[in-house]
Amino acid sequence: MSRVLICVQPARGHVGPTAPLARALVAAGHEVSVITGARYLDTFADLGARTLPLPPEVDFDDTDLDGSVPGRAGLSGMRLARFDLTRFVEAMPHQLRVVDQEIARGIDVVLCDPLFLAGMQLVLRPRASRPCVLALGFLPLMALLPAFPPTSSPITRARNATIRALAHRFLRPITRRAQDEVRTQTGVTTDLIPFDWPARSDGVLQFTAPGFEYPRDPADVPAPIHLIGPLTSSTTSEHALPPWWDDLDGTRPVVHVTQGTIANADLGQLLAPTITGLAEVDVLVVATTCGGPLGLDRLPPNVRVADFLPYDELLPVCDVMVTNGGYGGVNHALRHGVPLVCVGASEDKRDVAARVSWSGVGVGIARPTLSPRAARAAVQRVLGDAAYTRRAQELAAQIATGPTVEEVVALICPTTDPT
Template identity: 45%
Template sequence: MARHLITCTPAHGHVVPLLHIARHLMARGDEVVFLSSPRYADRIAATGARFVPLPPEADVDLDDADATFPERAGLTGPAALRFDMSNLFIRPGAAQLAAIRTVLGEHRIDAVLTEPLFVGAALLQRLPQRERPPVLVLGIFPLGVRSRDVAPFGLGITPRPGALGRARNATLRLVAERVIFGGVHREADAVSRRETGRDLGGFILDWAGRADAYVQFTVPAFEYPRSDLPASVRFAGPLPAPSSDAPLPAWWSDVERAGTVVHVTQGTIANTDLGQLVMPTVRALAASDALVVVSTGGRPLDALPAPLPANVRVAEYLPYDRLLPEVDVLVTNGGYGGVQQALSHGVPLVVAGQTEDKVEVAARIGWSGAGVNLRTSTPSPAQVGDAVARVLGDTGFRERAGRIGAEMRAADAWTALDRVLGSLVAAHPVADPVPGE
């Protein structure tokens, strides 16, 4: 029986998919140790995994970072990215690595499975192979592997073919690594040298591509092609969506009878201000024949101003396995999991998200032709209305979303993960820890 360590930064959008992976590993008979924040202890324990808390100095609440760092509020663009990389990810890295080493000293761990922003795993990966288990990166965000064929991750810039495109990418990479994030990278290298005796071996945002293995949870059709993709990267298809236990609302029959259904959501985290996307969509479609179905992502229904137009239906949560087959267009701020759920049902999208990894999700939607990228987090009703009309009026969007969806439905993420993990463990056997060492 194998035993694995899952490491995860304290953020809802990071933890939830890794809980899904933990349940899968437990169900196949493995043991799982899960390192994250005590805020998620009960949910982790419910999977059957053994919860290990991050030390306080590594337990930054990414879901409410502004409360911990008031100076973060108001930062935008590169300044916001630099602040987050330093304070939310790099500086907790040493304490994260110390917590990993404690676990490794107590248990034989056959592999460390991590999401890409857990810097402690990046530091672990710099230790000699004989001193650590293999590191497997779980690609729960758009693929961030460095390539001559794509612009640096985080800019939301789509590929341009040919020599001109590669020259553009090289220039952007130089500016990103030396100018925009030069100080951040130097800080990460200094932490790595202090903790491991070696620098990171490359740019901090590209470290996951240098891990022992990288399982990306999407299909090639929804990712930029890279002629120099590392052999360590395996596309697995999206994580299967767990069955929803959200009850059907009393108005569900309206969905089944509607000729056109537009669903809008800001997800479960970036939903404190429903005026960013939900309300512009409601206002844009108030006079249309479409039924507008709103999910507040757990926010109370009275967070929306009353009265709402007659064609709007609202619930805190909705069962996506029942809803998405009825939806003609999804309007979203670009959460990776929700976008891929929609695509797996062949649903085209309108996306308005420019923060965190959402800028890269939005760029891929526009690039793939599966929807419209509004290139803003706060669109006007006119922008949303025009984009929805465009998607509904052009069957090409649904056709391209359908092709991506067919590829997703043909994939088997669990089988792909099991094969990569099995090969990795077989190639890198790990001895039991010696007490007292």
């Protein structure tokens, strides 16, 4: 038996892929502790894990970020990005205090959310004085930050170098603060960018297919990368089928559109333009609002709407998924061989859109929103070119033949010969 500590930010898109690992580890007889926010403690306790709350000053409610994070309301664009990233760094000492209390009880392996920045402090400690630390790759692997598709073009390489330099300049005050925090807490001086810390871990468990992640130079990412595929499930036990479910009878292509579980305050960014743009197209549009206000006076007759739907039932009957680029949702679609229109520019969504285009599984558009005309053109492009579906199905096959959950557990907690 191993003792495993899981550190995960209290956000649905982070908890969703982590919970199946916790369940499998407990089922295999390992002792599992989880540090997360108050909203998700019961999720892990119900799986048999010991739970520890984040300190209140660094906890938040992912369904009400502006209300639960003081100073966030009213910010947008680069100011919001800087605020959120700074908040991650400010949480480091509070997170580390709880982590170290648990490590003192005896921990063999730490599984750490890449945005749980106490992970940076852990991996910079001498290996002999800390447990094995594995990064949970339910975000696109960004190291070296920001990551770009491979290219042989000198012009593109020069452009990428310029963008990387600008990104590092934007991050400079945040990086300095994180490095100062590491030095204060551990005595270690480092030039590591805080969001690159998974590259220095003992391994990255990346929740995707081999065909959806860029090849890496070991000099940039010395940590072993284990491509384990998506683990999140979404079944009828969580979300019931709506009364109109039988309309998905295969007589028309099904286009699913979603803005994910968080970015639903303004469904005019993607849902409304897609619904409007496809109103006269012979498809059935299935939209999930995740509780957000749709804001349309009238729905076209080819549209069906629900707050949530069970993806393991919906995705097998979809022909295209239009998404704002959540990494988990995109990989869930790829598990079922569904090609994508990916539209996003905030957080990591620009990087997910780039991977969608690079991997050939759909159309990636690095914008915050689309016009109805552009949405229609993108969907018709994917529907009209079977190469996108073939490529998505190739990645589905990679996921299907990838490691099982039991094999991932064995990777996390390898058995040792007692002799």
